[in-house]
Amino acid sequence: MPFTAPPDFTTRPTLRGDFGMTASTHWLATASGQAVLERGGNAFDAAVASAFVLHVVEPHLNGPGGDMTGIFATASAPAPTVLMGQGAAPAGATIAHYAGLGLAEVPGAGALAAAVPAAVDAWLLLLAEHGTWELGDVLAYAIHYAQEGHPIVANVAATIERVRALFAEHWPTSAEQWMPGGRVPEAGEVVGNPAYAQVLRELVATGEGLPTRAERIAAARTEWRTGRVAQEIAEFVREPHMHADGGEYAGVVGREDLAGEQARFEAPVSIEFRGYEIAKIGPWGQGPVLLQALRILDGFDDEHLDPSTELGAHTVLEALKLALADREAHYGDAHGRDPQLLDWLLSEEYAATRRGLIGEKASAAFRPGTRPRGKAGPSAGAGSAGGDSAAEAPGGFAPPLLTRAQWEAGGAASGAHLGVGEPTRQRGDGADETSADGTHRGDTCHLDVVDRWGNMIAATPSGGWLQSSPTIPGLGFCLGTRLQMTWLDADSPSALEPGTRPRTTLSPTLVSKGGVPIMALGTPGGDQQDQWQLLLVLRLLVGGYEPQEAIDAPALHTTAMPSSFYPRVWEPAGAVVEDRLGEEVIAGLRARGHAVTQVGDWDLGRLSVVTRDPETGQLSAAANPRGAQGYAAGR
Template sequence: MLDRPELLGTRGAVSSTHWLASAAGTAMFDLGGNAFDAAVATALVIQVVEPHLNGPGGDVPILVHDGATGDVEVICGQGPMPEAATPQAFRDRGVDAIPGSGLLPAVVPGAFGAWLRLLRDRGRLDLGTVLAPAIAYAEDGFPLLPKAADMIAVLAPLFREEWTASGEVYLPDGRPPKPGSRLRNRPLAATYRRILAESEAAPGGRENRIDAAVAVFYQGFVAEAIDKFLATAEPLDSTGRRNGGLLTGHDLASWRPTIEPAVTADYRGHTVHKAGPWSQGPVFLQQLGLLEGFDLAAMDHGGAEHLHTVVECAKLAFADREAFYGDPAFSDVPLRRLLDPEYAAARRELVGERACGELRPGLDGWFPEPPLPAPADPDWRAQLADGIPAVVKLTAAKGDTCCISASDRDGNMVVATPSGGWLKSSPVIPGLGFPLGTRGQMALLEEGHPNTVAPGKRPRTTLSPTLVTKEGRPHLAFGTPGGDQQDQWTLNFFLSHVDAGLRPQAAIEQRAFHTDQVPSSFAPRSARPNRLVVETGCPAEVVEQLRDRGHDVVLAAEKSLGKVCATGFEGDLVLAAASPRGQQAYAVAR
């Protein structure tokens, strides 16, 4: 029995990590919009209603399938490091690793530009139409999610005493709002209204007005407010000291989102498309390359042999991520070698009957030794020290972000995992209503690594949506929140669909698992060797067999790992599925 129905429709489908956003996106179909309009409207609402996980100052990779041409491309909304960002610039400030919060790790905010690039090039509706729901929720209010309320409550002393512009938004009447209460972000609504007004005054048609909105953000009053704030502000951050930032208005003015080809690999009749190695996307493909040599369909799906095989392959693929992934515009990432079937075959021989507690990259790769995990602490200072967008507790699942997927009857598909610019990352920019993203925390200060920080270089991101075609036709577009675990939880979903033959909704609801042996991409980048996390409900004999193989098995709460969202096609019908985990993600089909 499924917790959620799998939805089919004839016009369009949206699945996202918030029900209000999915509803807003689906409404675009009634206004003559396509899947791309729906995705942008969904994303803009999610920036408002999930402020603890993303915002306009964040970042996003977007995968796009054009139904008319069959082309797949990536819109890169991962903003780069500032021009002043060098390893020495950070060391001069007394840090030996880029902190997870404050202004020092701030990068160019890429999400706004990326979403408007999608709208301009592939949408049908004007900016005012797709922006209207977000403005309405920011201005009139939205029900506050429990996790957002928890985060605000923990950070309330910081917001009152230090990050006062954040307090003006998130502490109405000076107190933390209760879960489910109506929260407004009027400064953000005013920012959106001004962007819209200035862009609509621009001469020319729809595309010119969208270009004008991008210019207003990256060269106009938004960039000016960011530049002014960072020129003087020195807020308290996770180092325990006051630090200014490196980002300037010039950094924003010189950046625009890029269009890139997807990286692809075939798996049992499916072609899987991912973003490049500036994301962790290719690690999904490396796992598939390793797993293709195992007969997963013959294994007991969810049994000890299945979990052991998948997790041991994940360790090998993620070891390569740690050693080789980075911005390919700055580093020679050996992606062709890493995705070569012969390389996968050689690496596959390393998978033994027992768990391996070492991360073993191939090709003589190296990465800095991760620190030991620090104990969780409810105090806001410890919360800032951990760069994930969640309240850090002693739980098995920590990472979180957002996901959006949309498909329409014309064969268009789009999927994205927006994140960054969450309310815990850095102070709200006065007058704008949103903070900056701190993706810079994922770059390294150690010299000579593909992910070493450099001016204008993209830090390697965990954000990793997936788009799949089958026999040249659009099939599925999916993603999940989850930080480093994204390409494990979505892999489990995909394997359940392909190897176990489950339909998308049933595949989403399969018991989730992952390894924590992978060093976290978030500050303080800790790792737990041989840790295997599986949701409660895993049979006792399976847990015992895994422990006999050497896995340190930890049981997470039932239905707590990830929130996979997916849309796609079933014959000539559109399909939508959403995870019941957290009772927050919802799918809608028309």
């Protein structure tokens, strides 16, 4: 049985051409990247230009004090490569230190939750190794919008409004930056960030007079990690300030941490699915969730893989629950690289045991697989009624399973903690950063670029949101809060530990066929990133949808796993769906036991994708219409 036919119309056309394509979560970033392509730059020059513009135009979703991951392939070396821009925990970020402050979890806002910033260094590394442009030319777009201003989108103004009291009462430097004169800017108002423009100009100036492009960019990287930016960060975070739990603490990022953090390239993790190779970041992040879900689903016929039907939506949700349970029990950077972990998690035998757990009804249990002792092979996994828990799994971790109702009943009433968790868009009064109805509209940014030569990249910059921690005077940005994804439990594979990376949700995707890259894609959305990408991959590779059709199709995801974001709550059997999935399908999911939350017709996902046909050189691109903010451009 073929997939459900896509609608007769799409919100936008799938763009087609043979010159170059750019897509991102903000039209100014897309336009800037495309402008670079038009002026002779390659995909990597364009991606770097777009990324720095995103720092300026989506400050509520990312910033220079944050992090990123990317995955790319070059025309001359088509094997996918990971661009690793996820900073590690600083030397002072120990479980003992946080426990000594009386903390049971890393707060969701405040500098104590900051990993070492690595996004800027990663973009400069990419430019140095694979770009062609001078740094000043690439940064000119971001410098212009930071210095001269740009019309802010409604979500930026709404974010500032939600944290107005926090800024006014506790974070005066943020109030000065984002509420000049004590007033929240209105949507469409021209807002700039001259302090950040100056930071970028200084990076360019550092390399002036050096003889080669490589040396000039290297000088900027050194300046970022050891110069004025590093000094002002280290000095500012020493001052205690309000965190998400209401406590006053100092941050722990120091100058040595900043000087020692360098971005790098890594090998990806890949599987084959229906004749395509799918490449992701490794299990130090959540990338293998998509690969595990595809492994499980690959054993079903196409009828079970269509997310627009009751059977397909149920099967997809159940596969995601199993993959996300393994994420909690087994993924993480804290205990070092285990070469056998992925051999087990991505094996055909293990996928078959997990597939066998999917029944006609929704599971309300948390069911990570039990890893066998002394070998890489799979176990039978958890039973259909819950079976083995993570605590029983050798090498596994049993996270606290706390529902939002339990968290609030424990004294954490909704709205009591300003700035918690991921910066999602929600309905209601907006006091709590995680919506009561489960709506998640993205916690970050994304960009995809492909050029006429066949260079291709998908990247997801995030962190350092304007509401993450207080703005650092003279820099125009704040530090991120990625350490909230770690556990203050040494038994966890994602435990807080100096020098290790938090288990990031940033998870772009590169798809190849016959060893040649054909597709780069991704989305914001925290825990939903690989869930929404799974829908896109299935519709493109199995359903035969066009890119814009696949992005426009109704979306869904599960909330039946501990959130990666403070306060780490979960909803057993939780499923969030767009109303366009249809009354009959939604009723069928409820009848199967899914705890369904409906969130309107156009609320889930901010996907974008670029493609290239290696035989013809034809390119395409598509971007998410939800929120009227993301756009693709190309010719």
